[in-house]
Amino acid sequence: NAGVTQTPKFRILKIGQSMTLQCTQDMNHNYMYWYRQDPGMGLKLIYYSVGAGITDKGEVPNGYNVSRSTTEDFPLRLELAAPSQTSVYFCASSYSEDGSYEQYFGPGTRLTVT
């Protein structure tokens, strides 16, 4: 199992550009999440999904969009990138039916907006 994979690893965007961060998991997890990590701030939840076709906002959703057309994939879309979106982005997944509540994280995407 590859677990949770994210692409790209690094990206530099100019202000106003858009991009999609890819996330795929091969563990058949029903829950998937997107977080951003800023220095000294811990991780903040951007969006999450409880299953294919269902998404919901987290703590900091503004400036982002998501979709969940399959169980495996949960892409994060940035429209009109802003310097405030410079961060490290982590995707995670978990399985809600086994009572473990444990989330598995991808390696992250480091995004710089200039």
Added chain:
Amino acid sequence: AQSVAQPEDQVNVAEGNPLTVKCTYSVSGNPYLFWYVQYPNRGLQFLLKYITGDNLVKGSYGFEAEFNKSQTSFHLKKPSALVSDSALYFCADTGGGNKLTFGTGTQLKVEL
């Protein structure tokens, strides 16, 4: 809403000495508490969790944590620190749901 606090930004300890990384949680609902570790330029890795049952929880790499309801704490401990334990440690709580609320992280530095 669930919240956790990690009062120390950094903890320094000598190799071979015991280490403690502190975490306190808010009292709302049932705490489902986790510790994750993050090595440089890597994602978070699960260390251990408390859901219910025994207050002393043992996890990966020799770490353990004690759930203390009266002090609303869930401190991470290890009897003998290694230089390779140097990393960023996060405490988190789900409150029984599937959304993790993270603390701000504690940088652990283990020196020779």
